[in-house]
Amino acid sequence: xxxxxxxxxxxIAHDGVCLVEYRTERxxxxxxxxxxxxxxxxxxxxxxxxLLALLAAQRVSRAKIAxxxxxxxxxxxxxxxxxxxxxxxxxxxxxxxxxxxxxIDPVVSYSREDAPAAPGRSPATRADAxxxxxxxxxxxxxxxxxxxxxxxxxxxxxxxxxVVPKAxxxxxxxxxxxxxxxxxxxxxxxxxxxxxxxxxxLEMAVDPPIALEDERASVGMILDQVERxxxxxxxxxxxxxxxxxxxxxxxTEYDELSFALTSRxxxxxxxxxxxxxxxxxxxxxxxxxxxxxxVPLDLFPHPPTISERVAKAFxxxxxxxxxxxxAAVIAGIWAATQFAALSSVRQDAVRLQAxxxxxxxxxxxxxxxxxxxxxxxxxxxxxxxxxxERADLTASLQGIADQLPPGVRFDSVRVSRTAxxxxxxxxxxxxxxxxxxxxxxxxxxxxxxxxxxxxxAPVLDQLDYPSSTDADAIRKPGAPIVIQFHxxxxxxxxxxxGH
Amino acid sequence: MAITGAALKQRFIRYRLPSEVIAxxxxxxxxxxxxxxxxxxxxxxxRTEITKLHVALGEVSQFRAGFQPSAPxxxxxxxxxxxxxxxxxxRDRRVSLAERIAARAEQDGLSDVRVKxxxxxxxxxxxxxxxxxxxxxxxxxxxxxxCTGGFAALLSLVNHLPPSVAVQRLTAEQTKNxxxxxxxxxxxxxxxxxxxx
Numbered sequence: 001x002x003x004x005x006x007x008x009x010x011x012i013a014h015d016g017v018c019l020v021e022y023r024t025e026r027x028x029x030x031x032x033x034x035x036x037x038x039x040x041x042x043x044x045x046x047x048x049x050x051l052l053a054l055l056a057a058q059r060v061s062r063a064k065i066a067x068x069x070x071x072x073x074x075x076x077x078x079x080x081x082x083x084x085x086x087x088x089x090x091x092x093x094x095x096x097x098x099x100x101x102x103x104i105d106p107v108v109s110y111s112r113e114d115a116p117a118a119p120g121r122s123p124a125t126r127a128d129a130x131x132x133x134x135x136x137x138x139x140x141x142x143x144x145x146x147x148x149x150x151x152x153x154x155x156x157x158x159x160x161x162x163v164v165p166k167a168x169x170x171x172x173x174x175x176x177x178x179x180x181x182x183x184x185x186x187x188x189x190x191x192x193x194x195x196x197x198x199x200x201x202l203e204m205a206v207d208p209p210i211a212l213e214d215e216r217a218s219v220g221m222i223l224d225q226v227e228r229x230x231x232x233x234x235x236x237x238x239x240x241x242x243x244x245x246x247x248x249x250x251x252t253e254y255d256e257l258s259f260a261l262t263s264r265x266x267x268x269x270x271x272x273x274x275x276x277x278x279x280x281x282x283x284x285x286x287x288x289x290x291x292x293x294x295v296p297l298d299l300f301p302h303p304p305t306i307s308e309r310v311a312k313a314f315x316x317x318x319x320x321x322x323x324x325x326x327a328a329v330i331a332g333i334w335a336a337t338q339f340a341a342l343s344s345v346r347q348d349a350v351r352l353q354a355x356x357x358x359x360x361x362x363x364x365x366x367x368x369x370x371x372x373x374x375x376x377x378x379x380x381x382x383x384x385x386x387x388x389e390r391a392d393l394t395a396s397l398q399g400i401a402d403q404l405p406p407g408v409r410f411d412s413v414r415v416s417r418t419a420x421x422x423x424x425x426x427x428x429x430x431x432x433x434x435x436x437x438x439x440x441x442x443x444x445x446x447x448x449x450x451x452x453x454x455x456x457a458p459v460l461d462q463l464d465y466p467s468s469t470d471a472d473a474i475r476k477p478g479a480p481i482v483i484q485f486h487x488x489x490x491x492x493x494x495x496x497x498g499h
Numbered sequence: 500m501a502i503t504g505a506a507l508k509q510r511f512i513r514y515r516l517p518s519e520v521i522a523x524x525x526x527x528x529x530x531x532x533x534x535x536x537x538x539x540x541x542x543x544x545x546r547t548e549i550t551k552l553h554v555a556l557g558e559v560s561q562f563r564a565g566f567q568p569s570a571p572x573x574x575x576x577x578x579x580x581x582x583x584x585x586x587x588x589x590r591d592r593r594v595s596l597a598e599r600i601a602a603r604a605e606q607d608g609l610s611d612v613r614v615k616x617x618x619x620x621x622x623x624x625x626x627x628x629x630x631x632x633x634x635x636x637x638x639x640x641x642x643x644x645x646c647t648g649g650f651a652a653l654l655s656l657v658n659h660l661p662p663s664v665a666v667q668r669l670t671a672e673q674t675k676n677x678x679x680x681x682x683x684x685x686x687x688x689x690x691x692x693x694x695x696x
Contacts, residue, residue, distance in 0.1 A: 317517040324524035331528045335535035342538045345545045352552035359559045366566045371631040373569070379586045382628040383662040390666065394654040401650055413650075413671040416622040 005064045005157060008055070009284035011164075012047040013070035015040055015189045018280035019054045022288060029288065033058075034281045038189070044072040044145055048152040055156070066159040067300070068167040068287035070190060073145050074299065075101045076163040076205060077138040083112070089136070097140040106140040111166070111295040137202060139163045139297050150301040159291040161300035164188075165205035167286030168195045171272055172202075174289050175246065183233075183242035184272060185226060186279050187249035187257070192222045194229045198240055204233055219253065223260055230265060248272040248279040389493055393422055396452055396491050400426070405444035407431040407480075421454075421493035425461070427486045435481045442485055454492050462486035586628045587635040587689040588663045593642075596686065599661060600644060607655040609648035609680070617643040620683045625665035627687060638688035641667065645681050653680045663687050 009020045021033040035054050041047035055063055079096060081089060090108060097106045112134055139162065149161055168184050177200045186193045191208020206229040208217065217225070226245075234241060245267045249257050258269040273282040290296050304312065313322050397413065404410075410428040430445065432438030442463070450458045464484045511518055588596055597614040604612040620641050627635045642664060646653070650671065657666060668683035 317514045321517040321520045321524075324521040324528075328524040328527040328531065331531035331535070335531040335538070338535040338538035338542070342542050342545070345542055345549060349545050349549050349552065352549060352556065356552055356555055356559070359556060359563075363559055363563055363566075366563065368632075369569070370562075370566065375630040375632045378628060378630055379662075382586050386662055386665065387658070390657050390660070393666070393669075394657050398651065398654050410671070411673045413669070415666075415669040417625060417665075417667045419623045 005062055006058070006060055007288075008060075008063050008065040009068075009281075009286075009288035010051055010065055011068045011070065011167075011188075011280045011284045011287070012041075012044070012051055012072075013188065013190055013280075014042070014047070014072070016280065017041070017047055017050040017054065018278065018284050019051065020277075020281045020284040020288075021058070022285065029285070031275070031277060031281065031285065034277065034284075036278070036280065044069075044148050045152065047072065048148065052152065062156055064157045064159060065153070066284075066287040066291050067149075067153075067161045068164055068283050068290075069141075069149075069161060069299070070164050070188065070193075070283075072141075073103070074139065074141045074163055075103070076165050077101075077140070078202070078204065079136050079138060080133050081112075081136045082133045093136070093138055093140075097138065101140065103140060103142050105143065107143055107146045107299065107301075108138060108140045109297055109299050110136050110138040111293075111297040112136045135201060135203070137166060137169075137297060139166065139299050141299055146299060146301050149299070153300070158300045158302070160287060160296055160298045162287055162290045162297050163299075164193050164283060164286075165195050165202065166297040167283050167290055168193065168205075169197075169202045169286075170289035170293055171248075171282065171286040172197055172246065173293075175272070178244070180244050181240050181242045182244045182246060183226070183230070183267070184246045185222070185248070185257075185261075186272065186283060187217070187222060187247075187253070188279050188283070189216060191217050192225050194226055196229065196233045196237075196240075196242055198237055203237060204229070206232070219256055219260055222257065223264055226261065226265065243267055245269045246272040248282045250278065392454060392493070393491060396454060397424075399452060400449060403448050405441050405448065407438065407441040408445045415491075418490070420490075422491040423488065424491055425486065425488040427462070427484075430483045430485060431480045432483075433480055435483075438481045438483045442483055445485075446487060449487060449489055456490045456492060458487060458489035460485065460487050586662045587630075587633065587687040589689050590638070593638075593640075593686065596661065596663065597642060600642065600664070600684070603659050604644060604646055604656050607659065608652040609646040609656060611645070611647045613645040615643045615645075616640045617683070620667045620685070622667040622683070625667070625685050634690040635687050636690045638686035640686065642684040642686060643681065644684065645679070647677055647679055650678065653682075657682070660684065 007022055007024065009022060011018045016036060016038045018037075019035045020031055022029050022031050035057075037050045037054055039050060041050060051067075055065075075097070077097060077100060079093065081092065089110070093108050093110055094106055097103060097108060149158075164186070168186055172182070172184055172195070177197075179200045182197045184195045184197070188208070193208065194206040195202060196204040196206075206225070209221075209225065230242060245261055245265070247254065247258060247261070247269050248271070254271070261267055261269050273285065277285070312318065393415065397415070401410070408428060408430045410426055412427040413424070414426075415422050415424045426449075430438045430442035432441050446458065446460060449455060462485055466482055466484060593616065597616070601612050601614045604614075617640065619637070619639060624637050627637060629635075644656075646656075653669075653671065657669070660666070664684040664686050666682060667685045668681075670681040672679045672681075
């Protein structure tokens with residue numbers, strides 16, 4: 001179980017470090033403890049070491065802490081600037097800080113808040129707010145100071161690192177933020193800090209005089225400082241006079257200071273922060289309150305958030321780099337997808353091939369049976385066709401032989417297969433008592449052949465009488481006339497099932 | 500504004516990491532696109548093959564569904580057709596074929612029967628039976644049958660020739676010794692299988 005982190009406010013200055021522990025309760029913030037190290041710190045590193053030592057003494061390893069910084073080269077400034085984007089305002093502010101304070105390449109933080117509408121005035125419209133110049137409160141420091149803050153407090157959860165006037169501003173707002181012209185005087189060990197508010201808006205901050213280093217300011221010196229500030233405030237803001245003063249000072253000098261301020265400047269004096277807290281502790285709490293401001297002024301180099309890192313990664317050369325890397329990643333994903341698809345379809349193909357092999361193997365006996373049946377049917381058809389072909393041929397020849405006219409006989413019969421059927425030729429003799437009778441008999445034979453079913457293109461190739469020598473030798477008076485003939489014809493073959 | 504080589508070098512040094520990352524990324528994009536396109540091209544033929552395999556599987560299923568088994572002894576009977584009914588014979592059975600033809604001729608009343616093997620005849624070749632279980636070819640020899648006797652007996656022989664032969668040529672000549680007949684028969688030969696039919 002993790003214990004909730006403890007919350008602190010702190011003020012670090014040359015002449016001391018003040019640490020305040022607080023708790024946030026339903027009714028507000030309650031100060032629990034406060035510790036002060038009054039040792040002098042020439043550099044901010046030493047002051048931060050003292051702060052870390054105070055935290056370590058409380059056995060705090062990671063504190064939630066808000067810090068107000070006095071001196072150490074941390075400066076503040078108020079400018080009147082038009083409402084514009086940060087990219088336009090920041091260079092102007094940096095040049096102004098460099099000109100006024102002589103800090104080369106300063107680290108700048110600024111806050112701009114719309115002035116609350118004073119009683120009797122209508123609130124500014126959005127368009128007015130954009131067009132009207134407004135007060136911009138600026139804090140700045142050198143890179144060395146900011147780096148020291150970042151490195152020394154890296155192990156803690158730093159909420160804010162702000163300047164003293166802005167902490168006073170938050171304290172003022174915590175008192176109700178009255179529109180009455182008000183001066184806030186915080187008497188620190190290093191001198192009085194004086195801040196003027198007009199219409200509830202921080203208008204002017206006066207730092208302690210430099211001559212006060214290493215000595216505590218007396219009441220008279222504080223009065224002089226306040227008087228000079230009041231005069232400057234009156235001059236700057238058209239005769240404005242602070243009629244109220246909020247005072248934070250040591251308890252031992254509060255009454256004396258309050259009386260002196262009332263009698264000399266004719267102002268109503270009230271405590272800035274009720275209770276027994278020291279002015280340093282009050283300012284530390286001001287830093288805590290600043291964290292709750294709508295527009296906090298923060299100099300601490302917070303590590304960039306994820307969204308800031310992403311935004312930075314997509315700017316300038318980084319944007320091209322990110323785009324190229326993204327394209328590579330997308331191309332890689334696409335290529336991987338294609339490979340996955342290829343692998344998937346290949347697996348499908350292999351699976352289907354195996355399935356088909358199995359199926360084919362399982363139907364091999366059936367296929368063999370089916371083929372055997374088909375072959376059997378074809379064989380039967382082939383045998384039937386062959387028998388039909390032979391029967392047609394023999395029927396034709398038998399028919400011709402059986403119906404031979406009288407006086408006609410065959411000497412030869414030749415039948416040969418052709419592509420479409422049969423080619424037949426018959427040679428023989430036709431005999432008659434007379435030549436006419438012999439020819440008549442031959443004609444009867446020819447007609448018989450032509451009339452046969454399936455017979456086509458009958459041709460009488462030869463019609464001749466035996467040679468005279470033979471005839472004379474054979475022929476006797478009254479012997480019949482003999483004609484030798486040769487007839488050829490085609491017999492069509494019925495359609496078959498083979499090929 | 501002209502950009503000099505020195506300025507380019509300066510920029511490269513300043514943006515060295517982004518430059519290297521961009522170069523590597525572009526190279527990776529090219530490689531990934533090339534590899535991806537190659538894979539994509541190879542997908543289509545495989546898909547076509549898958550389609551064909553699906554069709555083949557469908558045909559097999561259809562065949563199996565449509566197949567009807569026959570009576571137990573019907574297939575056995577089909578597988579054991581005697582040579583006398585076979586439409587094709589293996590070459591080593593040609594002598595028995597000749598013997599069967601001679602016996603049939605004598606049975607039909609023909610005499611002086613002489614059966615010989617001869618060169619293929621020049622007449623048109625008969626149509627071959629078209630079978631799936633065996634390849635049937637016209638044998639590179641023919642069977643010649645010479646005999647004497649009646650014409651009707653010759654025609655009877657023609658009608659009773661085995662199915663594995665086909666008449667190519669028939670000749671009948673009247674000689675002094677009586678009619679002489681000659682039949683030239685083409686033989687259907689089963690190639691590469693001893694299976695009947």
